[in-house]
Amino acid sequence: MADHSGVSHGVARTSRERTAEQKLVETEKITKYRELEDEVRAAVVRNEYTPELFQLTSKLLRINPEYYTIWNVRRRSLISGLLSKRSAGSSPSKASPSTSPTATTTTPSAASSSSSSTATPPVPESSTAGKSSSTADEPAFPPSNPGDETAAAEQKDREILRLELDFTIPLLMKSPKCYWIWNYRLWILQQAIERLQVAVSRRIWEEELGLVEKMLNRDKRNFHAWGYRRHVVEQLESSSLAGASMVETEFEYTTKMIRQDLSNFSAWHRRSKLIPRLLDERHADDMVRKDFLDRELNFIREKLNVGPEDYSLWYYHQFLMLNLLNYVGHPTIAPTLTNDERAAYITREIDDIKDLLEDYPDYKLIYEALLDYTLSLCQVEGRKPDSSEKEQLIEWLRQLKRLDPMRDGRWTDLERDCGLLKLGFGKN
Amino acid sequence: MSENAANLPEELQLITEAHVKYIQSLDTRKDDYEYWLTEHLRLNGLYWGLTALHILGHPGALPRDETIDFVLSCQHENGGFGAAPGHDAHMLSTVSAVQILAMVDAFDELQARGKGNGRAQVGSYIADLQNRQTGTFAGDEWGEHDTRFLYGALNALSLLGLLHLVDVDKAVEHIAACANFDGGYGSGPGAESHAAQIFTCVAALSIAGRKDLIDIDRLGRWLSERQVGRGGLNGRPEKKEDSCYSWWVLSSLEMIGKTHWIDRDSLVAFILSCQDLQGGGIADRPGDMVDVWHTVFSITGLSLLGYPGLQPVDAVYCLPKSTVQRVLG
Numbered sequence: 001m002a003d004h005s006g007v008s009h010g011v012a013r014t015s016r017e018r019t020a021e022q023k024l025v026e027t028e029k030i031t032k033y034r035e036l037e038d039e040v041r042a043a044v045v046r047n048e049y050t051p052e053l054f055q056l057t058s059k060l061l062r063i064n065p066e067y068y069t070i071w072n073v074r075r076r077s078l079i080s081g082l083l084s085k086r087s088a089g090s091s092p093s094k095a096s097p098s099t100s101p102t103a104t105t106t107t108p109s110a111a112s113s114s115s116s117s118t119a120t121p122p123v124p125e126s127s128t129a130g131k132s133s134s135t136a137d138e139p140a141f142p143p144s145n146p147g148d149e150t151a152a153a154e155q156k157d158r159e160i161l162r163l164e165l166d167f168t169i170p171l172l173m174k175s176p177k178c179y180w181i182w183n184y185r186l187w188i189l190q191q192a193i194e195r196l197q198v199a200v201s202r203r204i205w206e207e208e209l210g211l212v213e214k215m216l217n218r219d220k221r222n223f224h225a226w227g228y229r230r231h232v233v234e235q236l237e238s239s240s241l242a243g244a245s246m247v248e249t250e251f252e253y254t255t256k257m258i259r260q261d262l263s264n265f266s267a268w269h270r271r272s273k274l275i276p277r278l279l280d281e282r283h284a285d286d287m288v289r290k291d292f293l294d295r296e297l298n299f300i301r302e303k304l305n306v307g308p309e310d311y312s313l314w315y316y317h318q319f320l321m322l323n324l325l326n327y328v329g330h331p332t333i334a335p336t337l338t339n340d341e342r343a344a345y346i347t348r349e350i351d352d353i354k355d356l357l358e359d360y361p362d363y364k365l366i367y368e369a370l371l372d373y374t375l376s377l378c379q380v381e382g383r384k385p386d387s388s389e390k391e392q393l394i395e396w397l398r399q400l401k402r403l404d405p406m407r408d409g410r411w412t413d414l415e416r417d418c419g420l421l422k423l424g425f426g427k428n
Numbered sequence: 429m430s431e432n433a434a435n436l437p438e439e440l441q442l443i444t445e446a447h448v449k450y451i452q453s454l455d456t457r458k459d460d461y462e463y464w465l466t467e468h469l470r471l472n473g474l475y476w477g478l479t480a481l482h483i484l485g486h487p488g489a490l491p492r493d494e495t496i497d498f499v500l501s502c503q504h505e506n507g508g509f510g511a512a513p514g515h516d517a518h519m520l521s522t523v524s525a526v527q528i529l530a531m532v533d534a535f536d537e538l539q540a541r542g543k544g545n546g547r548a549q550v551g552s553y554i555a556d557l558q559n560r561q562t563g564t565f566a567g568d569e570w571g572e573h574d575t576r577f578l579y580g581a582l583n584a585l586s587l588l589g590l591l592h593l594v595d596v597d598k599a600v601e602h603i604a605a606c607a608n609f610d611g612g613y614g615s616g617p618g619a620e621s622h623a624a625q626i627f628t629c630v631a632a633l634s635i636a637g638r639k640d641l642i643d644i645d646r647l648g649r650w651l652s653e654r655q656v657g658r659g660g661l662n663g664r665p666e667k668k669e670d671s672c673y674s675w676w677v678l679s680s681l682e683m684i685g686k687t688h689w690i691d692r693d694s695l696v697a698f699i700l701s702c703q704d705l706q707g708g709g710i711a712d713r714p715g716d717m718v719d720v721w722h723t724v725f726s727i728t729g730l731s732l733l734g735y736p737g738l739q740p741v742d743a744v745y746c747l748p749k750s751t752v753q754r755v756l757g
Binding site (some may be wrong): 007008009010011012013016021026028029030033037041064065066067068069072075179183186187221223226227230255263265266269270272274311312314318319322405406407408409410413 | 460461464465466467468469485508510511514515516518558568570572573586608609610615616618619620621649652653655659664665667668671686688689690691694704711712713715716717718719721722
């Protein structure tokens with residue numbers, strides 16, 4: 001198996017029987033592994049978070065990156081000596097970076113003692129010392145006095161953090177879905193925020209976007225990588241990294257990913273999530289919003305015309321159509337449209353989709369969309385389906401049952417609901 | 429359903445005895461390198477194995493005393509449990525510990541032999557991991573947040589009768605922020621819908637008594653679309669089917685009353701085709717290596733599908749219904 005998550009995905013079944021020679025090799029591996037593990041544990045029990053222990057964690061994690069306790073031992077080794085002493089607490093769970101003022105994340109406190117005294121326990125510095133060594137509003141430049149010990153400590157921290165980031169790369173390439181590696185990397189990056197000058201740590205964070213790019217090129221749907229990208233962008237936008245909104249460039253990024261591959265469901269999803277903020281930040285007025293909606297609808301309609309079997313396209317189309325309903329609690333692209341305008345939009349889409357049927361009579365997604373949007377139209381107009389619509393609904397449901405018998409229960413429920421069609425149907 | 433299952437060809441029957449033996453063998457494979465590399469999952473693995481055995485109707489197939497001793501040997505002074513002795517405490521292993529103790533009816537042993545003041549110590553470990561501003565839960569002191577941990581916390585605390593230790597309303601607010609327009613939920617706000625994360629969110633809302641927040645129609649649609657190809661379920665659009673989603677998708681459908689929106693017979697057939705007929709255990713897909721994770725979530729899935737001879741499973745807790753009834757009354 002590719003990693004040691006204990007869960008086999010897509011690994012072909014082989015015989016559990018081994019030859020005597022294989023067994024011997026296996027026993028040898030186990031012995032070595034357990035010796036290494038024992039060595040680490042013994043040091044932890046003695047509370048000896050030395051550079052030697054740190055090296056052992058490298059060895060062990062390269063063999064088994066799923067061993068979360070060892071990542072914690074590595075963190076403790078860093079805090080206990082390798083990294084400079086500092087005033088802030090070491091628990092990142094308390095940090096709420098998007099709201100934290102810059103004042104809390106400037107230069108770390110001066111560690112006057114040598115930071116290489118690795119065996120000393122992590123005694124927090126008094127915070128007053130830290131405050132006197134730097135001013136809260138000092139901007140993002142290296143300290144003016146090059147002899148400053150703070151600068152030296154920071155330089156050393158920077159090197160260590162860089163090495164740590166490098167350490168995780170081959171592990172991520174080998175086990176791209178291992179939560180613990182991603183978490184550790186984020187913890188290191190958080191240390192950069194807490195220990196380094198804003199400009200320096202910002203550069204480090206910016207480089208993370210390159211890593212995400214690489215990971216997404218290898219697997220465009222890796223949700224660890226997408227989640228990581230969201231987190232990195234959030235941090236880059238936050239005051240702790242002297243950031244500003246990146247919604248425009250992020251939106252462009254989704255456009256780029258979609259152009260590369262129309263079926264990139266994750267990119268469509270991200271796009272749908274960015275739009276409300278994008279329009280807000282553009283201070284878009286009603287006209288601009290309507291134009292935006294038109295452009296998105298045109299774009300997706302064009303794509304659907306050639307790829308009506310693509311679930312991702314319909315997903316995004318559904319998102320746009322939901323914006324035409326008064327979907328309670330969800331921000332809308334064009335909130336001031338009148339009901340008549342909404343109905344006109346929906347009718348236009350229904351007509352276009354009906355045209356698709358001529359070329360593609362056997363794609364269930366088309367029938368599903370027609371059903372869905374016809375019911376939406378009735379909802380917007382506050383009425384029940386008329387008799388010709390009812391006939392169409394019955395026909396589309398018949399097609400759905402033919403093309404998609406697996407979900408027969410759902411079509412039957414829908415059929416029943418359409419037959420009854422109580423007021424307010426579809427508002428669920 | 430039961431008639432249909434009986435009509436399946438012989439090789440597509442659930443080979444209960446072989447699965448029991450497979451699970452019993454898991455802790456004896458000490459000459460297997462993989463056994464040592466997966467120690468960080470030992471307590472979770474015990475929960476998976478024991479749950480599968482209970483659902484298969486063999487609750488006594490693992491020795492009860494040894495089970496309790498092992499669970500308690502994983503506990504730290506702060507009340508949390510690690511994956512095995514010597515492993516750091518974490519939410520995931522702590523939840524497994526509570527679930528195992530619930531299954532073997534040993535909360536009294538926890539009270540008597542656990543660290544500090546028994547149940548309350550475990551409760552405070554879990555409660556301390558809640559971020560009181562956002563309602564989310566961290567996995568451990570290092571701070572990763574994920575709806576998996578939020579669900580785990582509500583699951584274990586409610587079993588322990590200690591739900592009042594956390595801000596349930598805030599937790600619910602956080603789940604609401606993870607909702608997507610397709611009716612699904614992601615690992616955090618902004619994340620795309622994923623079947624396993626949906627299970628954690630829907631189950632957490634169930635425990636909190638807030639299923640009213642779920643967009644049942646849209647969620648049901650999304651979940652039912654997970655059935656593909658020969659009948660197996662996938663976890664996200666345009667992904668391959670995988671037997672473990674038999675649990676994540678089906679339990680979510682069960683909680684919103686829509687299991688009839690997928691085709692039961694072809695799913696049963698798919699799950700059964702993932703069995704290792706020689707060695708026991710169930711794989712992600714036919715012909716692949718088996719593991720205890722896919723074994724348990726296939727068997728609990730079959731239980732939800734009403735497969736004959738299996739004990740009923742609770743869709744919210746992923747425990748035998750009898751356990752949940754005994755603990756929650």
